[in-house]
Every structure is written in structure tokens, then in C-alpha cells.
Amino acid sequence: MSKKGLRIKAKELTTDIAVVKDLDISIGKIVDDTWEEPMGPTPMPHISTLRNWDMKLLNKYKPFYMPDCDLCCLCTYGKCDLTAGKRGACGLNIADQSSRIVLIACSIGAATHTGHARHVVDHLIEKYGRNHPVDVGGLNVDVEAPVTRLVTGIKPETLGDLDEVLTYCETQVTHLLSAAHTGQEANNLDFESKAFHAGRVDQVGMEVADLAQISVFDFPKADPEAPLIEMGLGTIDKSKPVICCIGHNVVPSVGIIDYMKENKLDNRLEVVGLCCTAIDNSRYFDRAKIVGPISWELRVIRSGLVDVLVLDEQCVRTDCSLEAERVHAPVIAASEKNCIGYKDRTNDPVDEIVKDLVSGKVPGVLILDPEKVGEVAVKVAQKIAPIRKKTTILPSAEEIVKLAKTCRQCNLCQRSCPQDLNIPAALKAAAEGNLAPLTDLYEECIGCGRCEEACPIKLQIHSFILKAGQKYMLEETNFCRAGRGAVQDVEIRAVGGPIVLGEIPGILAAVGCANYPHGGKDVYDICREFAQRRFIVMTSGCSAMSAGSYRNEEGKTLYEEFPGSFEAGGVLNVGSCVSNPHIAGAAIKVANIFAKRNLRGNYEEIADYIHNRVGAVGLAWGAYSQKAASIASGFWSLGVPVLVGPHGAKYRRMLMGRSDKPENWEVYDARTGDTVNVGPAPEHLFQTVETPQEAMVAIAKLCIRPNDTWKGRSIKLSHYIDLHKRHYGTMPKDIHQFVRTMADIPMTMKDEIKEILKAKGWKESVIPDPTMLPRMIRKRKE
Amino acid sequence: MSCEPWQCAEIAATKKAHPINKPDVAVALIKRAARPILIVGSNATERCLEDKLLIEYLIDFARASKVQVVATAHMVAEFLKRGYEPADFMSAMDIGNRLVDPDWQGIDGKGHPDLAMFVALPYYMESLILCGLKHFAPDLRTMTLDNLFHPHASWSFPNAPLKTWAENLTVMTSKFKGGK
Numbered sequence: 001m002s003k004k005g006l007r008i009k010a011k012e013l014t015t016d017i018a019v020v021k022d023l024d025i026s027i028g029k030i031v032d033d034t035w036e037e038p039m040g041p042t043p044m045p046h047i048s049t050l051r052n053w054d055m056k057l058l059n060k061y062k063p064f065y066m067p068d069c070d071l072c073c074l075c076t077y078g079k080c081d082l083t084a085g086k087r088g089a090c091g092l093n094i095a096d097q098s099s100r101i102v103l104i105a106c107s108i109g110a111a112t113h114t115g116h117a118r119h120v121v122d123h124l125i126e127k128y129g130r131n132h133p134v135d136v137g138g139l140n141v142d143v144e145a146p147v148t149r150l151v152t153g154i155k156p157e158t159l160g161d162l163d164e165v166l167t168y169c170e171t172q173v174t175h176l177l178s179a180a181h182t183g184q185e186a187n188n189l190d191f192e193s194k195a196f197h198a199g200r201v202d203q204v205g206m207e208v209a210d211l212a213q214i215s216v217f218d219f220p221k222a223d224p225e226a227p228l229i230e231m232g233l234g235t236i237d238k239s240k241p242v243i244c245c246i247g248h249n250v251v252p253s254v255g256i257i258d259y260m261k262e263n264k265l266d267n268r269l270e271v272v273g274l275c276c277t278a279i280d281n282s283r284y285f286d287r288a289k290i291v292g293p294i295s296w297e298l299r300v301i302r303s304g305l306v307d308v309l310v311l312d313e314q315c316v317r318t319d320c321s322l323e324a325e326r327v328h329a330p331v332i333a334a335s336e337k338n339c340i341g342y343k344d345r346t347n348d349p350v351d352e353i354v355k356d357l358v359s360g361k362v363p364g365v366l367i368l369d370p371e372k373v374g375e376v377a378v379k380v381a382q383k384i385a386p387i388r389k390k391t392t393i394l395p396s397a398e399e400i401v402k403l404a405k406t407c408r409q410c411n412l413c414q415r416s417c418p419q420d421l422n423i424p425a426a427l428k429a430a431a432e433g434n435l436a437p438l439t440d441l442y443e444e445c446i447g448c449g450r451c452e453e454a455c456p457i458k459l460q461i462h463s464f465i466l467k468a469g470q471k472y473m474l475e476e477t478n479f480c481r482a483g484r485g486a487v488q489d490v491e492i493r494a495v496g497g498p499i500v501l502g503e504i505p506g507i508l509a510a511v512g513c514a515n516y517p518h519g520g521k522d523v524y525d526i527c528r529e530f531a532q533r534r535f536i537v538m539t540s541g542c543s544a545m546s547a548g549s550y551r552n553e554e555g556k557t558l559y560e561e562f563p564g565s566f567e568a569g570g571v572l573n574v575g576s577c578v579s580n581p582h583i584a585g586a587a588i589k590v591a592n593i594f595a596k597r598n599l600r601g602n603y604e605e606i607a608d609y610i611h612n613r614v615g616a617v618g619l620a621w622g623a624y625s626q627k628a629a630s631i632a633s634g635f636w637s638l639g640v641p642v643l644v645g646p647h648g649a650k651y652r653r654m655l656m657g658r659s660d661k662p663e664n665w666e667v668y669d670a671r672t673g674d675t676v677n678v679g680p681a682p683e684h685l686f687q688t689v690e691t692p693q694e695a696m697v698a699i700a701k702l703c704i705r706p707n708d709t710w711k712g713r714s715i716k717l718s719h720y721i722d723l724h725k726r727h728y729g730t731m732p733k734d735i736h737q738f739v740r741t742m743a744d745i746p747m748t749m750k751d752e753i754k755e756i757l758k759a760k761g762w763k764e765s766v767i768p769d770p771t772m773l774p775r776m777i778r779k780r781k782e
Numbered sequence: 783m784s785c786e787p788w789q790c791a792e793i794a795a796t797k798k799a800h801p802i803n804k805p806d807v808a809v810a811l812i813k814r815a816a817r818p819i820l821i822v823g824s825n826a827t828e829r830c831l832e833d834k835l836l837i838e839y840l841i842d843f844a845r846a847s848k849v850q851v852v853a854t855a856h857m858v859a860e861f862l863k864r865g866y867e868p869a870d871f872m873s874a875m876d877i878g879n880r881l882v883d884p885d886w887q888g889i890d891g892k893g894h895p896d897l898a899m900f901v902a903l904p905y906y907m908e909s910l911i912l913c914g915l916k917h918f919a920p921d922l923r924t925m926t927l928d929n930l931f932h933p934h935a936s937w938s939f940p941n942a943p944l945k946t947w948a949e950n951l952t953v954m955t956s957k958f959k960g961g962k
Contacts, residue, residue: 064875064878064879064882064914065914065917065918066878066910066911066913066914067913067914067917068910068913069795070794070795070796070797070913070916070917071795081795081796082917083795083796083797083916083917084797084916084917084920085917085920094917094918095918412790415788415789415790416789416790416791418789418906420788420789420904420905454790517904646904646906646907647906649875649906649907649910649911650906650910652910654875654879656875656876656879658879658880658883660880660886684875687873687875688873688874688875688907689855689873689875690823690824690854690855690873690874690903690904690907691824691855691856693855693856694824694854694855694856694873697856698873727856727859728856728858728859728871729858729859729862729863730858730859730862733870733871
């Protein structure tokens with residue numbers, strides 16, 4: 001690490017020339033810099049430091065706004081109608097306002113991850129000290145914090161160093177959010193640039209959180225063979241007391257698992273989880289079980305299997321506590337960000353808390369001491385399990401038939417359903433004794449419960465769907481590989497060349513939440529398709545779970561079928577939300593380890609390298625949250641395209657290239673300084689796709705990069721054309737834009753493509769050493 | 783038939799769609815347009831009206847009206863399978879992004895469309911694109927041929943059952959030369 005504080009105090013100092021009393025000298029920081037890499041041009045960038053880079057991307061990929069709301073109601077001048085060019089009382093128009101909402105979303109996401117990291121780091125420093133070393137992969141990982149090194153110029157070696165990094169993030173998030181205040185930023189592209197900065201900060205915050213927890217909790221350290229974790233409601237041993245942890249912050253769960261282990265109870269209770277806490281629990285304790293993605297909260301609670309619910313932070317349904325009350329499961333709120341109105345019992349004796357929860361005197365408690373959470377959760381689970389007897393509120397089939405007969409067929413359930421599911425028809429069939437249509441809804445339902453809120457006669461429609469799908473629900477037994485964390489430096493050395501040259505056709509990162517348009521199988525199908533095509537497939541968070549929730553013809557899950565290493569055809573789960581920087585980090589490390597580019601505070605050059613050379617694409621098929629927005633933003637600013645599923649259109653702004661405008665696709669050839677048209681590669685930076693078929697074609701195309709060698713381009717085009725023909729039934733209409741020389745054409749398609757090129761008036765061009773940065777040109781033309 | 787947004791929360795502010803209360807109104811709007819296009823989304827093969835898939839109604843309509851069709855997502859394959867070649871295919875976001883560009887000269891390069899019709903996209907996606915066009919393509923008229931009311935369009939059919947939808951599409955097709 002590079003900085004240390006110094007303070008000298010002396011009550012009385014006598015020298016030859018003076019007597020000094022109450023001397024107090026404080027030097028903020030002394031640079032203790034043993035890192036040999038020279039500092040790049042933009043360490044600790046402020047909110048406008050990388051504005052020029054952002055504008056290069058934003059001019060290439062212009063925002064396409066779909067406002068989602070015509071109004072602004074953020075200040076008391078409003079509501080202001082911004083329809084079709086009107087400006088509001090503050091002067092903003094709808095483009096500015098839409099980009100301002102993007103900034104707010106990304107800032108919330110960055111603040112959330114940074115806040116998460118702050119809690120983890122402070123807790124671990126308090127427990128293990130500032131000098132506890134950062135270790136994410138031993139000798140296999142020398143570049144331990146690629147994002148942090150790149151953005152801040154800091155090489156973190158201890159938990160204390162991570163504290164310093166977080167201080168930077170916190171400052172930036174404050175500035176970013178302040179720019180969204182009324183009467184601050186006035187231009188949509190500047191809002192967008194700030195949203196990119198929020199993404200950069202977010203990546204740092206996430207990386208800090210994961211470095212800290214990997215280092216201290218001894219999670220798998222860049223381990224391609226991290227254990228396979230049992231996943232699904234069917235894996236829960238219902239004869240045991242069940243503690244279910246929901247959220248993202250593993251610290252309270254560690255308290256639970258440690259208490260179980262210390263008291264030799266780890267075989268006598270089940271610790272299960274939803275969302276990223278589940279992923280991180282399984283990185284800490286390989287017998288912890290993953291129930292499923294975030295959208296299954298109502299599913300798991302209403303099933304009655306949970307005896308104690310432990311809620312930490314982020315993406316936790318705010319009515320979980322009310323749902324838990326319905327099944328008589330006590331709740332422990334374990335995060336100060338999510339107190340749920342419960343009384344703070346942190347300083348009360350454990351036995352009193354246990355007594356109050358088991359007796360039902362209180363439905364839940366707030367406990368902000370993770371060790372105490374552990375002891376209370378275990379003791380309550382043991383005592384209440386025999387009393388609750390897995391109480392469920394799911395109705396019987398007979399009750400469903402009876403209640404469905406009262407349905408008025410008003411359609412409000414369907415009109416409130418984000419999936420537009422035909423619930424009225426299913427209820428009509430149920431009233432006639434046929435529950436099959438309700439069963440069919442089980443897979444596509446995302447568990448939001450809006451149908452029940454809309455129902456004028458308060459039918460528990462979601463519970464009907466769960467009951468109808470109960471057989472499938474209780475048979476869900478799959479595997480998810482525990483989050484492995486970082487990619488090893490040696491893995492990067494092995495594949496860096498083939499990635500940059502295009503011979504490994506691409507990296508697909510399936511990340512994010514579970515707001516899927518038709519269930520999670522699309523994620524599995526897409527990941528499997530590209531793993532079979534020998535792309536590198538990386539997963540994280542809820543998408544990592546969905547990818548593991550289905551089986552092939554031989555009964556193997558994705559994680560059993562494919563290796564967990566960073567190699568062609570590998571499928572590797574990096575971990576939870578805060579593990580996403582390992583994906584960005586892999587791209588960054590390609591630039592650093594393979595191409596020997598300096599990382600330190602050198603954001604623009606590395607992003608330029610990645611954008612033009614590393615064929616990586618993010619897929620957030622079910623993204624819903626502000627955190628997903630900031631995660632995506634971190635990839636945009638690195639020049640990595642991100643696809644979202646149809647619900648992602650609600651992020652209200654896409655970043656779209658125009659393949660029909662050749663002037664948008666010019667780069668410099670760093671060897672000569674010439675301007676070269678490289679075609680729409682990659683075509684978009686942020687795009688919503690409508691169907692999984694469209695996603696597959698788009699992924700293959702978005703992996704094309706200007707730097708591809710002819711061999712690499714040929715491989716990439718063969719995948720693009722093959723998928724296009726399969727799903728679109730025809731040859732791509734833009735193939736001529738991606739062929740630079742005849743050698744780029746896939747061997748088996750020469751004749752067909754030559755005809756197309758002839759018809760399009762195609763001319764051969766060169767393969768440049770591509771860059772968007774004039775300063776990277778090595779030799780200027782006279 | 784209701785003119786409330788089909789998905790309850792998709793509410794527009796001060797500029798809302800005119801309801802199309804009979805198919806003749808839609809036909810008149812299309813005939814009045816110099817350069818109409820029809821954008822067809824992925825639900826075209828997911829909706830069955832009167833024992834016939836929506837896409838088949840749309841092919842009949844497109845053939846009769848000669849309106850240029852842009853297929854989104856993977857729908858081009860579905861059109862080709864049925865012997866109809868759409869004028870173009872691209873993602874829904876791409877066509878939306880082109881429509882907000884006043885300099886875009888249409889899929890045939892002969893001029894910007896003056897009427898964009900949408901049908902069969904997921905409701906929320908279609909709603910968002912229509913909202914984008916309402917704000918950023920003020921000279922463009924938009925219309926939906928769905929059976930679900932879209933307040934962000936310039937013109938929209940009200941919420942209606944499948945049978946009415948099928949009747950509307952059939953009537954519209956019949957009003958063009960070559961329509962049955």
C-alpha cells in the first residue's frame with residue numbers, strides 16, 4: 001500500500017534554541033510506495049476526470065431514451081410535464097431527466113455496493129486488524145485487485161488499504177449523487193458520463209468487498225474446482241431446523257455457521273439461502289445450500305420450510321417479515337440498512353431474545369452483532385422447529401378449486417402481472433377442477449405477488465401457483481459451483497493471446513438478477529450454447545443459480561458438464577454480486593498480463609484496449625435493480641457491451657451504435673496514425689433484446705472486435721452466421737461490414753459470402769492496431 | 783372495450799393515444815400515410831386468434847396493404863417459413879433508435895416513415911418504445927395493431943378480446959386492394 005498517516009505529539013520538547021510545549025504535528029498521509037509500476041495519468045479519478053473517454057463512447061453509442069415516465073416529480077415545483085420537448089421548472093428536458101434517472105440509479109447501486117463493502121471491511125478490521133493481508137489466490141494471483149489498481153492506482157495489501165480505497169469510493173458517490181440535485185448538471189451526456197463514473201466506482205466498491213471476504217473468510221481462492229453446492233428446495237432436509245438467510249451480506253451468516261460449527265451442530269441444522277447471501281454462504285461452508293434466486297422469496301417462505309428467517313441487506317423483499325409472520329417463522333434483521341421497525345435487541349441477553357421469538361411475543365428482532373445473530377438464530381431454530389412443524393400457508397388443491405370459483409374474471413391480476421401471464425384463464429380452469437394451467441404458470445412466474453395485490457377479492461393467486469407447482473418445487477435438486485473468485489494470472493497467460501486474437505470467440509458473462517421474461521431456463525440454454533461453442537462462460541449472482549438449475553440429456557447440470565476454469569468451453573461462477581469485478585478484472589488482466597500494459601491509474605488506455613480487443617459481452621437477462629444498472633455501467637465505461645432481457649428496457653436508456661453510419665466506426669491504426677473503418681464492432685454498448693434467440697445471435701456478433709486476426713474473425717463470423725441462420729433463417733444482412741479481407745471469410749462459406757460481398761460493392765480493408773486514443777499512435781503520418 | 787392501459791401502471795401524462803374504435807379508422811390513417819411501416823414483435827407466434835396465429839393475420843394484412851414490415855427479434859425466420867419476406871429485420875431497439883433520427887431515410891432509403899405501426903412486442907417493451915417516439919420523434923405518428931390499449935401511441939385500439947382482434951385485423955386487410 002502506498003499511504004500511511006503520521007502524528008507526532010510531545011507534551012514538552014526542549015532544544016538548544018527553544019522549549020516547545022504541547023507539540024502536535026499531524027501529517028495526513030506519507031506515501032510508502034514499494035509498487036514499482038509507474039503511476040498512470042488518472043489515479044483516483046474525480047467525477048469529470050475521465051469525461052473525455054466517456055464522451056468518446058457516448059458519441060459512438062448515443063443514448064436512445066425510452067422515458068417510462070413523462071413527468072418529473074423530484075422537487076416541489078413539480079410535477080412537471082416533460083412531454084415531447086417541454087422543459088420543466090428547473091429547465092431540464094426529458095432527455096436530461098431520463099439520463100438523470102440513470103445517474104441516480106447507478107449512484108444508488110454504487111452506494112449500495114460501497115456501503116456493503118464498508119460494513120464488511122469495518123467489521124473485519126475490528127475483528128482481525130488493519131494489517132490482515134489481502135489474499136485472493138496465493139501465488140496464483142499476483143494482480144490481486146485489477147479494478148482497484150486501474151481506477152485508484154492503489155495496490156491493496158491489507159484490510160487497512162481497503163479502508164483507504166473505500167474512502168475514495170464514498171467521496172465519489174457523494175459527488176455523483178449531488179450532481180443529480182435540482183439545478184446541478186444540465187446536459188444529458190454529462191449525466192451519462194457521471195453514470196459511467198458511478199459504474200467505475202461501483203466496480204471498485206464491489207472488488208473491495210469481495211477481496212476482504214475472500215481474504216478473511218477463506219472463500220475459494222481463484223479455484224477452478226470450487227465445490228459443487230446443492231441447490232433447490234428439494235435439497236433441504238425437512239427433518240432438520242432450517243435457517244434461511246436472504247440478502248447479500250455474508251457477515252451475519254458467518255456468525256450462524258461459526259456458532260453451529262463451534263457447538264458441533266453443523267449436521268443438525270440446515271442453513272439455506274436466497275440470492276447472493278446464499279452464494280457467499282456456500283463459499284464459506286460447502287454444506288450451506290442455495291435455495292434459488294431472489295425471485296423465490298415468497299416461494300420459500302410460503303412453503304413453510306423456513307424456521308428462522310435472517311435478513312441482511314439489498315434486494316430483500318420488504319414484506320418478508322410480514323410473510324414470515326404468516327408461517328410463524330421468527331425473523332432476525334441483521335443489517336442496520338434494513339431494520340424493519342424491529343426493536344434493537346443487540347445488547348440484550350441471548351436467552352431473553354430466544355424466549356421472546358420462540359414464544360411469539362415478538363415476530364422479529366434487530367440484532368446488529370453477527371455473532372449474536374448466529375447464536376440466536378440457531379437456538380431459536382432448534383426450539384421453534386418442533387413447534388412450527390413446517391407450517392405452510394399454501395392452500396390445498398380442494399381449497400384452490402373452491403376459491404377459484406369466486407374469481408370475477410376482472411383481468412386485474414393479468415394486467416398487473418409483469419409477465420402478462422394469463423392468470424384469469426388459469427383460475428377459470430382451476431374453478432373447473434383443472435390445476436394444470438396454474439402449474440404451467442409456475443416456471444414463468446417471477447414471484448412478485450402483484451397479482452394478489454390487484455385482486456379485488458384478495459385471492460392468494462401466487463400461493464395457488466406455488467401449490468399447483470409444488471411437485472416441481474420440491475423436486476428441485478441441482479448444483480451450483482461455489483463462487484471461485486478471481487481468475488488466476490496463469491489462466492490469463494494461457495488464454496490471453498487466443499482471446500485478443502479472436503481465436504477464442506468470446507467471453508460471455510451471464511450476471512445479475514432473476515427478472516426473467518420466461519423463467520430461468522433461457523439463461524441455462526444461452527450459457528450452454530456458448531460453452532458448447534467454446535466461448536468462456538462466466539456467471540455470477542442469481543444468473544449463476546439459474547445457469548445451474550437445469551440438466552442436460554445425461555442429467556448433468558451446467559457446472560458438472562463443463563470445467564470451472566477460465567478456458568475455452570469453461571463455465572465459471574465467480575460468486576455473488578460483489579464478485580462481478582472478477583469478470584471485469586479478467587478483461588483488465590488480459591491487457592496487463594498478456595499485453596503488458598500498465599494498469600496503475602491508467603483507465604483510459606486499458607478501457608481502449610479492452611473495447612477494441614477483448615471480445616467480452618455481459619448478459620443480464622433478468623436485471624431489475626439499481627445495482628444491476630451500476631454493474632452494467634462499470635462494463636460500459638470499460639467499453640464492454642451489455643445485453644439485457646426485455647424487462648431491461650425499463651432502464652429507459654439504451655446505448656446504441658448505428659451500423660448504417662460508417663463514420664461512426666472509425667478508429668486509429670496505432671502503427672500508422674491512419675484512420676481505419678472497422679465496422680460496427682461492437683455494434684452496441686447497451687441493448688435490450690426481446691427473445692433468447694435474439695440474445696444468442698447478438699452475443700455472437702457483439703464479441704467481434706477490430707483487433708481480431710483473420711483467423712479469429714473467421715471463427716467469430718462462423719458462430720455469428722451459424723446462429724443467425726439457425727434462429728433467423730437467413731444469412732446476416734450485415735456480413736459485409738465484418739469482412740475486412742477475404743481471409744476473414746469462414747472456409748465453408750466462401751462462395752456464398754463472396755456473392756454477397758460482390759453485391760454490396762465490398763472493398764478490402766486493413767486490420768489495424770486499433771485505438772480511439774490519438775496519444776496511443778506510435779508513428780504519426782507527416 | 784376499455785381505453786385504460788392494459789398493464790395498469792403504464793400511465794401516460796398529458797399526451798395520450800386516441801382510441802381507434804373501429805378498424806376503418808386505422809385503415810384511413812394508413813391510407814393517408816405516405817410512408818407507413820409495420821414493426822412486428824415476437825408475440826406474433828405466441829398469440830393464437832380464432833385458431834390462426836397472429837403472424838398469419840399480419841402476413842395477410844401486409845400483403846394486402848403493401849406496408850413495409852420490419853420483423854424484430856427472431857421473427858424474420860417465422861415470416862420466411864411462411865413464405866413472406868419482410869422488408870427488413872432488426873432489433874426492436876434498433877428500429878426505435880432509427881425512428882427518432884429525423885435524418886434516417888427509412889429501410890429503403892427513400893424517406894423517413896411518417897407512420898410507425900407496432901404489433902406483438904411484449905407490452906412493456908412496446909410501451910417504452912412508443913414513449914420514446916412520443917418524446918423524441920414528434921413528427922412521427924404511431925399506431926398499435928394490438929388488442930391492448932397503449933396510451934403512449936398516437937393511435938391505439940382499445941383493450942379487446944382475441945375474437946374482436948381477429949375481426950379487426952380481417953376487416954383491415956379486406957379494405958386494401960388484394961385483401962380478402
